[in-house]
Amino acid sequence: MAFDNLAARLQETMRKLRGKGRLSEKDVDESLREVRLALLEADVNFKVVKDFIKRVKERAVGEEVLSSLTPGQQVIKIVHEELTALMGGTQAKLQLSSKPPTVIMMVGLQGAGKTTTAAKLARLLKSQGHRPLMVAADIYRPAAIKQLMVLGEQIEVPVFSMGQQNPVDIAKAAVNHGITHSNDVIIIDTAGRLHVDDALMEELVQIREAVSPHEILLVVDSMTGQDAVNVAEAFNARLELGGIVLTKLDGDARGGAALSVKAVTGKPIKFAGVSEKMDGLEPFYPDRMASRILGMGDVLSLIEKATAAVDQEKAKQLAHKLKEDEFTLEDFLDQLQQLKKMGPLDQILGMLPGMGAVKQLKNLDVDENHLKRIEAIINSMTVQERRNPQIIGGSRRKRIAQGSGTRVQDVNRLLKQFEQTRMLMKQLTGSEKGRRRSKGMFSLFR
Amino acid sequence: MFWKNIFKKKDTAPTESLEQSTVDEPQAKEEAETSQSLFQRLKMGLSKTRKGFVDRMEQLVSGRKVDEELFEELEELLIQADCGVPTAMELVDRLRERAKGERITEGDEIKRLLRQEITAMLESHAQSLKESTASPYVIMVVGVNGAGKTTTIGKLAYRFKQEGAKVLLAAGDTFRAAAIDQLKAWADRVGVAFISHQEGADPAAVAYDAVNAARARGSDVLILDTAGRLQTKTNLMAELGKVHRVVQRELGRDVDEILLVVDATTGQNALSQGRMFSEAVPITGIVLTKLDGTAKGGIVLALGNELNLPVKLIGVGEKYTDLRDFNAAEFAKALFD
Numbered sequence: 001m002a003f004d005n006l007a008a009r010l011q012e013t014m015r016k017l018r019g020k021g022r023l024s025e026k027d028v029d030e031s032l033r034e035v036r037l038a039l040l041e042a043d044v045n046f047k048v049v050k051d052f053i054k055r056v057k058e059r060a061v062g063e064e065v066l067s068s069l070t071p072g073q074q075v076i077k078i079v080h081e082e083l084t085a086l087m088g089g090t091q092a093k094l095q096l097s098s099k100p101p102t103v104i105m106m107v108g109l110q111g112a113g114k115t116t117t118a119a120k121l122a123r124l125l126k127s128q129g130h131r132p133l134m135v136a137a138d139i140y141r142p143a144a145i146k147q148l149m150v151l152g153e154q155i156e157v158p159v160f161s162m163g164q165q166n167p168v169d170i171a172k173a174a175v176n177h178g179i180t181h182s183n184d185v186i187i188i189d190t191a192g193r194l195h196v197d198d199a200l201m202e203e204l205v206q207i208r209e210a211v212s213p214h215e216i217l218l219v220v221d222s223m224t225g226q227d228a229v230n231v232a233e234a235f236n237a238r239l240e241l242g243g244i245v246l247t248k249l250d251g252d253a254r255g256g257a258a259l260s261v262k263a264v265t266g267k268p269i270k271f272a273g274v275s276e277k278m279d280g281l282e283p284f285y286p287d288r289m290a291s292r293i294l295g296m297g298d299v300l301s302l303i304e305k306a307t308a309a310v311d312q313e314k315a316k317q318l319a320h321k322l323k324e325d326e327f328t329l330e331d332f333l334d335q336l337q338q339l340k341k342m343g344p345l346d347q348i349l350g351m352l353p354g355m356g357a358v359k360q361l362k363n364l365d366v367d368e369n370h371l372k373r374i375e376a377i378i379n380s381m382t383v384q385e386r387r388n389p390q391i392i393g394g395s396r397r398k399r400i401a402q403g404s405g406t407r408v409q410d411v412n413r414l415l416k417q418f419e420q421t422r423m424l425m426k427q428l429t430g431s432e433k434g435r436r437r438s439k440g441m442f443s444l445f446r
Numbered sequence: 447m448f449w450k451n452i453f454k455k456k457d458t459a460p461t462e463s464l465e466q467s468t469v470d471e472p473q474a475k476e477e478a479e480t481s482q483s484l485f486q487r488l489k490m491g492l493s494k495t496r497k498g499f500v501d502r503m504e505q506l507v508s509g510r511k512v513d514e515e516l517f518e519e520l521e522e523l524l525i526q527a528d529c530g531v532p533t534a535m536e537l538v539d540r541l542r543e544r545a546k547g548e549r550i551t552e553g554d555e556i557k558r559l560l561r562q563e564i565t566a567m568l569e570s571h572a573q574s575l576k577e578s579t580a581s582p583y584v585i586m587v588v589g590v591n592g593a594g595k596t597t598t599i600g601k602l603a604y605r606f607k608q609e610g611a612k613v614l615l616a617a618g619d620t621f622r623a624a625a626i627d628q629l630k631a632w633a634d635r636v637g638v639a640f641i642s643h644q645e646g647a648d649p650a651a652v653a654y655d656a657v658n659a660a661r662a663r664g665s666d667v668l669i670l671d672t673a674g675r676l677q678t679k680t681n682l683m684a685e686l687g688k689v690h691r692v693v694q695r696e697l698g699r700d701v702d703e704i705l706l707v708v709d710a711t712t713g714q715n716a717l718s719q720g721r722m723f724s725e726a727v728p729i730t731g732i733v734l735t736k737l738d739g740t741a742k743g744g745i746v747l748a749l750g751n752e753l754n755l756p757v758k759l760i761g762v763g764e765k766y767t768d769l770r771d772f773n774a775a776e777f778a779k780a781l782f783d
Contacts, residue, residue, distance in 0.1 A: 041531060042714070043713030043715070045526075046522060046525055046526045109736070109739070110736065111591070111593060111709060113592055141628070142628045142632060143625075143627035143628035143631055146627045147622070147623045147628070150623035150645075151623050194736075194738060194739045195740070196740060221592065221712075223590070223715040224712065225713025225741070226528050227528070227711045227739065227740055228713075230740040231739075248592075250678070250679075251678050251718075252678045252718050254714075
């Protein structure tokens with residue numbers, strides 16, 4: 001993506017400003033042009049971008065540049081804060097009625113992901129101790145009812161259906177059914193429809209009037225372009241939405257639609273769909289979304305992934321080994337495997353800020369294979385060899401290469417890299433020892 | 447085989463073929479009878495697009511002198527139609543150049559120029575479905591989740607059936623719940639043959655069986671559905687590559703059409719879709735769906751301009767007959783007239 005490196009470009013624009021104490025209007029204008037492009041590339045609606053830029057400008061002009069930041073970073077910081085604020089600042093929770101059952105209506109365009117989201121939501125609520133009931137009210141799309149039934153079976157949540165009858169009647173009957181079967185949350189999956197389809201929009205209004213839902217969720221595909229505002233506006237005007245669910249965020253869409261939709265409806269984004277699996281529904285984090293829209297990477301997610309994947313006990317052991325200079329190829333393999341547990345390498349690197357800008361990293365699939373090869377090589381060594389690589393002579397190298405399906409050169413490279421890494425670590429950790437020793441020696445002279 | 451006419455009819459009005467409807471279903475018949483000319487239909491489907499775009503266009507240009515501000519506003523207008531920044535800039539740059547070269551000073555004239563430029567850009571990528579006498583004629587349909595693959599297949603099947611072709615639909619989406627049933631429902635409705643495995647089966651195995659079944663049954667057209675997948679899922683894209691290889695191997699030649707279905711409401715991510723799906727399988731064209739909403743469909747311009755991917759078909763409504771050949775001139779005309 002051309003603007004992945006917004007941060008880098010801003011840095012470039014602002015380089016000449018380094019050392020300035022305050023941002024002038026001209027400085028801000030120049031950098032905001034880049035921000036504007038980044039937002040447009042992320043599919044944020046044009047008008048929303050315009051308003052947004054205006055507001056950021058007002059705030060940024062005359063702002064003091066913090067000593068620790070360059071002017072470019074300062075602008076990004078303001079933009080990021082404003083974006084986060086615009087998307088709701090903090091997480092918004094699902095509106096649950098104090099008098100059950102809570103009725104939730106899922107609405108949206110065709111193909112946005114309503115049915116899948118309904119099931120994910122039901123699963124989430126079930127795991128929180130609720131007793132959800134799903135209602136198949138999409139009588140138009142072939143096999144939509146069956147789809148909900150199958151999903152219901154998968155997550156073990158009951159599904160109410162009345163075949164191809166009037167959706168308003170289905171909704172009414174479903175609520176009664178839910179009350180008699182002590183379901184405390186009723187999720188109605190409605191058919192996908194165009195916001196300009198008057199007849200079908202009217203049907204939604206009728207369902208709303210019939211069952212007065214506590215929460216109407218608009219499901220929006222994160223890949224939606226400029227049209228997101230029209231869709232959200234139309235649905236909100238007709239139905240008075242309670243919130244928004246942003247789907248398919250596991251792709252590479254920047255998801256500027258999130259900003260557009262929030263801006264025109266004022267309604268919070270409550271959930272994000274992040275995988276095809278049934279547990280792939282997460283609370284929506286405005287600050288992370290801001291980073292994503294700006295192409296700034298998602299450091300928070302990365303940290304979370306890292307803490308989830310890294311075994312704390314092992315980390316402690318490793319630190320100890322590094323200190324004692326006992327770092328072996330076994331540990332190296334261990335580390336590689338932990339890194340792999342964090343997910344595909346390109347995804348992880350994508351979360352790092354500014355990574356999009358690094359050209360060498362564009363073809364990351366190669367690196368992934370490289371890791372696999374390293375793993376194969378180490379796996380082809382005996383335990384002894386892993387613990388004491390010095391013993392690996394010519395014939396052992398040949399055997400390892402054959403065993404791992406690589407060439408002797410690859411084995412050589414790995415051993416060399418490992419030796420370098422070890423030296424580096426020795427220097428890093430050794431410096432502490434060294435300092436202590438020099439202190440000790442120093443004390444001799446005292 | 448007279449269904450091959452479908453390829454030739456495009457030069458005339460494709461709606462003619464619809465009037466020769468042979469399907470007995472009352473709904474389909476009614477649709478065929480009430481269907482207007484392609485142009486009218488497209489215009490109707492695009493009316494919202496048209497209205498928004500043209501109204502603002504009129505407001506923007508009429509009675510104004512050509513200046514830098516006007517160009518910038520035109521650029522904004524194009525970006526709002528999802529054309530993407532690079533393509534919008536390119537178009538406006540061309541306008542700027544032409545305005546200067548042809549000494550144009552009136553805003554209204556600029557409108558004519560923009561229409562010309564857009565038509566030219568669209569035309570350079572316009573293509574219809576590949577003509578082929580090979581049998582079975584094989585179409586693979588791919589795309590992200592919810593783009594409208596299955597519906598497009600249903601409409602395509604109807605279209606080929608209308609031409610008298612023996613159509614076989616293969617349920618290659620073995621992942622999503624009830625996706626097989628959805629395609630089966632379409633097959634029953636349109637009245638064409640259908641082949642499937644169980645949910646969770648290997649899609650490549652479905653493809654293998656589909657090609658052989660098409661041969662054995664003497665099908666003229668085989669349309670293979672695939673599961674929706676986000677283009678960033680490396681494994682799923684590799685799976686798609688495998689399905690394609692299997693079809694190609696069993697067929698002993700290239701697949702006739704590999705169509706990428708793109709939702710017209712999609713923004714700049716469509717470029718990433720085009721790019722990454724092309725890496726997995728040789729995409730031969732785009733089907734742009736859901737053009738009957740308010741989405742501008744400007745992504746068509748970006749897909750052609752930046753990725754050289756021709757748009758072959760457009761979906762302009764929910765009826766069987768609402769799948770049309772993409773025609774650059776008519777598309778641009780419907781957008782501006």
